[in-house]
Amino acid sequence: MTHALVSLARFDEASDLITQGDELLKTIPQELTKAYKQREANLALIKGYFYNRRRNPKDADLALKHLEHSLALREELGIKHEIAESLYWMAWNLCVFKGELNSALKYAERSLALAKESSKKYYIAGSLKNIAMIKGRLGELDDSIRFYEQSLELFKELNNKERMAAVLNNLSEEYKKRGELDRALECIEQSMTINHELGNLRNLANNHDYLIQILIERGDIERAQLSLHDLEQLNSQLKDKWINFVYLFVKAQVLKTSLRARDRGKAEEILTLLLKDEELDYEGRYGALLNLCELLLTELRMTNDLEVLDELTQFIGQLSELTERSHSYWILCETYLIQAKLSLLTFNIKKAQRFLTQAHQIAERFDLTQLAVKIANEKEDLIKKLDLWEKLKEENAPMSDRMELARLDEKIVKMIQKRSGLTVQVSEEKIAISKEKKICLVCRGEVLRFSYICECGANYCGNCARALTNLENVCWACEVPIDYSKPVKPFKEEEEKVKVKVKQKKK
Template identity: 30%
Template structure:
């Protein structure tokens, strides 16, 4: 485009580079009614307007303008302008017409190569834009290696052109590609760079899309609270497209699915379905129907699960969305197996086999292999179960397979062996199971799948119990709960904590079993393996007990050497009789070292439960009656607040100088903190999630 253009259009171009789109469109609107306009000026105006629409993710409008501008540029024999028009037309890739878009991009490349003078700034910009659109085209088409190679070329060329908008978009693409390649840290780095530039420019559409990508990456890293923050930030951007709104709602559904909060997950998936229907975004409609059907299955609503999954399957087949068609068929097979309808499951398997042959997509082939193994496993005949074992081992050994499918195969194989354990009562079978769980945990850690890591340790704890390894079981339960809590898997953390509490009340029972050499069948009766396995096999969701507030008994801050720096008895009997506290301190000095050295977080002290934490050179101990989960949260909150409240922390640290116990009446902030955390009612569970 020539710089002899009217000053209004030059100003528009400047405003576009400054991401002042509304102001630019206002000038264009006024310019359109200006008389007279040359054909060249009309064309320039159209191209600038189309560029704004493209940057604003208004792809259909950009394509429409591109078609008009292309006809005008051809008529006027303006090659540079026709290249710009082809760039606008190529935005059709973002509304599902990728092959047509790549044709426009290749046509633009030919025109660029036909230009005699390639040194002008406009032509250099077009060369970079060509590379950028080509890399996006490869990405949308699924040619990942070519997309990455071209995106890197684009990035190196963009250094010569000061266009931060396009740099932000290219960083976004690099983030998407590395996310697909599971190089999560690299992906997060590029996505963050994109967001930083977009925020500097106040470039709202890319703020929205970059935030959504960052959210997805945090989901992949099992950082669900951060994922929620960025997803909600993306949704707050009014300029994001309807497509991205649906994707964000889908992402919120996915986050709450991983957190096992299925009602919330359904809420967002159903919102995504409603918006996708309204905007005719059929790919997302099919995808969200598939997800909703899956959750209905986990909730045990099999009829609704089948109905919804069938709807998603029908739509996916109609629009040629093979991924969702395959996923829906796999889901329907699992539902039928849960219902015991093996023959119906086989019918769906036949359809999945045909789709696998047609699609030639590895993920669909993997679904078929897993589904076939599941059906064989459900068959009671020895030959079929043996074939299922062979198939599952083949899936496990396929390192190119997605980690989730390998983990699913590992747990199914564990389930086969556990069935043998229940039938044979032969403990040697655990020698086959334990390595499988170790491999499951290793794969899960490598791929940041901390739900699987926590669940695997939870199952390992129960198997340790069967082997009478009490300390190992308690240590694994503590590890599992800590992992769940650190990744905001609240329902799982509550479930594990309740099982740990139950174990502490059964210690004497287990000790009696050990002394009398109880048979394996009697031990299996005390361990709820089936429920844990079913959650890992995706047959049900996590069902934690209802939380109740603990009854506070005693709060202690203990210095090195077991010397009490502060004590606060909540119970009158403890405050009246100092012997209770003295006896407790004597016992504490005996078992605290053991508890901490074994990495445990709680212990029984008669009828009471003790949870502990440490800060600085002090230990803080909380004795109570009741459930440990909220008690532990209260203790952790107390320890954190003590350290971060200057007046309280100074008084605690002064103990090293004065060796005088802290007197509550002389420390009103500490008294207020204890009242706030321990004496008032604990929060409802809904406020914790």
């Protein structure tokens, strides 16, 4: 009952039932260890599911705490499909709220293995869907689609229409990202048909979000506007905060397609308003920032107004802070690329080179091979065009000419198109145990071996120190030359003590 209420977003009623469940649990004699543990585990799972589905980022840690508790109890009981369920929601939490995709994938894969051992199709299908979602956010679109298709077949066998609709909805997004817009449209229309038959208005409203974005990419703005009108009606009927966010976000996207300055101004107002909402999750905030930056770029090209450039730089800075906090290293590199291009617009060549160097070092540090090659090409391209940039500076060339040379519009559009699948995490094998982590100022990774420390306290790993030597021989924090002849050795004794301590805990 509680699970169903949470699925329907009837959170107040669900909260009341959870409170009743807590009270009821107290009445069960704890001598009945197995029965008590099973009820406690189920209640903990429901609490975790409740906080997950409310989609408030502030609840993410609390949700994970309850889910970990349910997992611990269920592992003691040894009921495989229930363990799989706890792992499923832990993986979902780590993926959606924290962006920890590698950890999420490990939990999801273990969930699938246990679900298969239990031979319960529902849990197998759910685990496949979870893996597909994570693969999609990792940018592994072919694998994502393959897992979604497998999940869909199992839900069809179970005749679980609600889950079929959910998988089709997500499949539409993966096909859109792969550029297969006809197939994406087919999937979202099938999902909407099922949700309409079921009378599931909340999921139908969510479908409109995906449909409108597909229609915009297809250039069918008229139909996108009709879908937006339908979503507006559902939003008024449901009075759901999450659906209201979805409505406002896609409304801004539709307005953004207009050639009228008034409509684009309204889109900018909506996106700015959304960013002020503290409950906006990571993906929503990232999407709003990217779309806002695209609007400002258009305004900048048309007006040559340096105040617009300042505003754009501010929002790109917010995007950079957001991605760094979430350890989204791929997006962080892409953001530094944009900042490099913004620096070129004001003819700050030195700053542009620093951003490119930083992006390249991060890409290499976290094994983002394709991205590292692309950034290296950008660095080489800038070197070739230095004379041209100097000429534009002397002529005080209009902003449109500078933007064309920097290819800034192209970069923003590509990031918007790929916004769901760009989070990459540092692998666990690369993290050493140490009491005091020393983070490199350039690549944002932990300094594990030799480091170079400026008198101001800034740390540089060996690779980044060499990169800075090639570019300029100064600290980025204080602009004072660094003595690269005096590397600092890692604190091996400290690391060994901590490792011994960890081993003792395992005994």
